[in-house]
Amino acid sequence: MKENCGDIMRISLDLELKDMPGQLIGALEPISEFGANVISIVHIREEERVRSGKTHVHFVVDVESIDVIERIATELGSRDIKIVKLGEAIRKRRVGVLIIGHVVDTDLRDTIDRINELSGVMVSDMSLSMPKPEKESSALFDIELAEKANQKDVLDRLCEIAREKNLEVIRSLEV
């Protein structure tokens, strides 16, 4: 069972690793151990660095607080891995919204698009449950709200969609 809600920070880190086998695993271990969620990894191989036996790897991770990054940095340091660049933390909130009704038949893609239209709002994940065709389905959206997102707009948009499509919208307490 995952817990998929609350405030999160998205942050990028550029790490300098020795260009040899096993280094990437050595960098990933503390990232995983301290609970950061890896969003992307880009391995940047530049000729000049490779000649000097180094390579850069660009990570984007989600963490619950800046403390987590500090703990990761300390552990990386002990493994002789340098953070050469730390991006600005982008704060987001993750909230859950459950929709009950004929969610697929009422154009699920349209429902998601209309939520994503809102500034700073993104449906980042979705689970769907479809029992028998005549019964109502359920979809649970994980929605990321950037700091600039207007919570009232999100609520109004959800109410509008619910009214038009005869859907039951169940929000998490954070919304």
Next chain:
Amino acid sequence: MKIQIIGFGVIGQGFLRVLLKKKEELEMAGEDIKIVSITDISGTAYNDKGIDFEKALETVKNSGRIIDYPEARKISGLEAIEEIDADLVLELTPSNIKTGEPGLSHMLAAMKAGKHLVTSNKAPLALKFKKLVETAEKNGVEFRYEATVGGAMPIINLARETLSADRILSIEGILNGTTNYILTRMTQEGAEFEHVLKEAQQLGYAETDPTYDIGGIDTASKLVILANALMGMNATYKDVKTHGITRITPEAIKLARESGYVIKLIGEVKNGILEVAPRLVQVSHPLNVGGALNVAMLTCDIAGEITVAGKGAGAIETNSAILSDIISITGRR
């Protein structure tokens, strides 16, 4: 303290049973509580020296009507309030959210007659809270209603007395035991809503007409009382955006669970907005209580978040709140 009971159903009869149970403790504490009249739809039993509790309970058990108690008269609740000498009226008639009657008329009459008022009847407060409070103040009587919200769960007196230094910024909670029982069973067993509702009715957790519970009306009434009593609002039942639980499915509950949530019917008052709706509550959240329990979280400006939980209904449990209100009044005399 001479008390009149208006309404002698489950809660009224439970009150007498609690007084019998607590007889010695009340005597040792110097509490002299005398029930001088009991009124139900059939009439009023009256004795200025005090009604015999066991006889009253036996009468109603046998015939279902208080008029069959010796010395009973065919007078209504309003007539009993006007004619009988008493210090306090305990108003326990059924809640009618459309009109608030007959409870509203009983309450106003009692206070205008200079009698203190204690009640578990929500509807009059959800419709005319301000008028009731003003009538109490104008007539210099106490008006207490802890039993209208949360049954045995202490919330109104907790906030007003123990948290008196705090300003309440928001309130959210599970205020209806029937819907909590249904949603808990659906979560635990993966059962369909209709099936669990039927069982709840058979077990006495839900009424024959469960609309007030599953439609969110009961929660909405209680939310209005809390908003007015604890946050100084002037809301009525019509101000609450209300959704019930009838569309919740086992599949929805399972999806929620896989993402770390349970579904609960939550009443919330925040930023001047009152809403009752099913909400996703994180499994680890203090508001995730099961069975038929009630729970409320108050967000206070100094104390932060305070959470209370307890049994929200039941003849004996609700009377914990009623007796506590009566003792508070006798203590102030």
